[in-house]
Amino acid sequence: MSGPYDRLDRLAQIIVALVAIFALANGIFMLVAPVDWYYAVPTVPATGPANTHFIADIGIAYLSSGAMLLYAAGNIKMRWMAALAGTLWLLLHGFLHIYEVLTGICSPDRFWQDVPGVLGPPLLVLAAIFLLMARQRIAPAGIPRAAFLRAATAKMEESEQQYLREIAAAPGGAFEKFAHFMPASMHRHSAPVNLFHAARFGATLAEDCGPCAMTAAQWALADKLPRDTINAALAGGAHLGDDENLAFRFGEAIATQSAEAFELGDKIEARYGRTVRLELAMTSALVRSYPAMKRGLGLTRACSAMKLAV
Known part of the structure; x- marks a missing residue:
């Protein structure tokens, strides 16, 4: 993993940084204007009445994930474990949506509307980390x-x-x-x-x-x-x-x-x-x-x- 960042390293870094910005922006929106956020996402009202405290709680989770991802993006080859930690909540959130559609809690139409914003970000981070791993561009600390x-x-x-x-x-x-x-x-x-x-x-x-x-x-x-x-x-x-x-x-x-x-x-x-x-x-x-x-x-x-x- 010696040497400066090459194009693919930069690509992985940019992907993680963009997901970090998305998570931070979404978290801030949920904290600052929870009701506006509730109505801004078309599929959310179908889940029940707005609960501003609960929306703020989720906003904090997004902010935490975004902060870890932003830190990881600063030196993704060395901090790839931080990227994994940062995307964990996003990934589990995505799995929850999969569970809900499989069990009939939400409709397939609503699920597919949510996929880009819910499953897209964590999958992008995992793809970026895999790109680095496949090219042996990550620090060994953290590898099993x-x-x-x-x-x-x-x-x-x-x-x-x-x-x-x-x-x-x-x-x-x-x-x-x-x-x-x-x-x-x-x-x-x-x-x-x-x-x-x-x-x-x-x-x-x-x-x-x-x-x-x-x-x-x-x-x-x-x-x-x-x-x-x-x-x-x-x-x-x-x-x-x-x-x-x-x-x-x-x-x-x-x-x-x-x-x-x-x-x-x-x-x-x-x-x-x-x-x-x-x-x-x-x-x-x-x-x-x-x-x-x-x-x-x-x-x-x-x-x-x-x-x-x-």
Whole structure:
């Protein structure tokens, strides 16, 4: 899920934001002018006399849903769970309408009149979240543990799989905390994808963890980095392009706590700006946590002990 928002990410974000605005506007209308709202929705009078207190209660529910959805829309890839929470009441409200038509409480004609405003909004939010999930663009926190492990370990070395399983089995919510940490190590917004992964490779290879390097390679492939570039990085970075080699050595210097990191970082900042330097420094520093953890668990293998290529 690294990288800035693309068009489909923005589409999901816009969908959630529009549903949030709809819910907020409807909630405000119900609170401020409950009687006007009662007569403005053609199918409502058929449900019985206007009860302004009850209308206001429902308005508060809409406002709560809208507020959560608006918060989620601010960073939908990280806050998708908030979007699910925000749409829960809207979805249950829709299910109530389905129940009423199935049991004959309301007529099919009235049900279909209500569908766009009652079932449409929550289904749009669910579609937006599914769009993100299908493209693996959501933060792992909140994904069911078993589903996360299946997806995460599909292309991993055995030692990589083992440390994740041990974290998942650890008490005290270790897995959930780890899931919140992972996106920070993959944060990329402004950094070019080739420099970002070059820095990650430099830091990872400095830790001499072969399985970690291959996992980094899988992430790079997912970000559509050319295989030749990945293999050049796995071979030590000497045959990378000038800027990629600069990023590689920057990541390596951070991992080895070399004073050269200052000079290399200054060069990166001069060429690409402070934000790119921050993103490369952040991923280089945090990606070291994975080999360090595996080393502590006795699970890592040296790079020299395995073939590093994709």
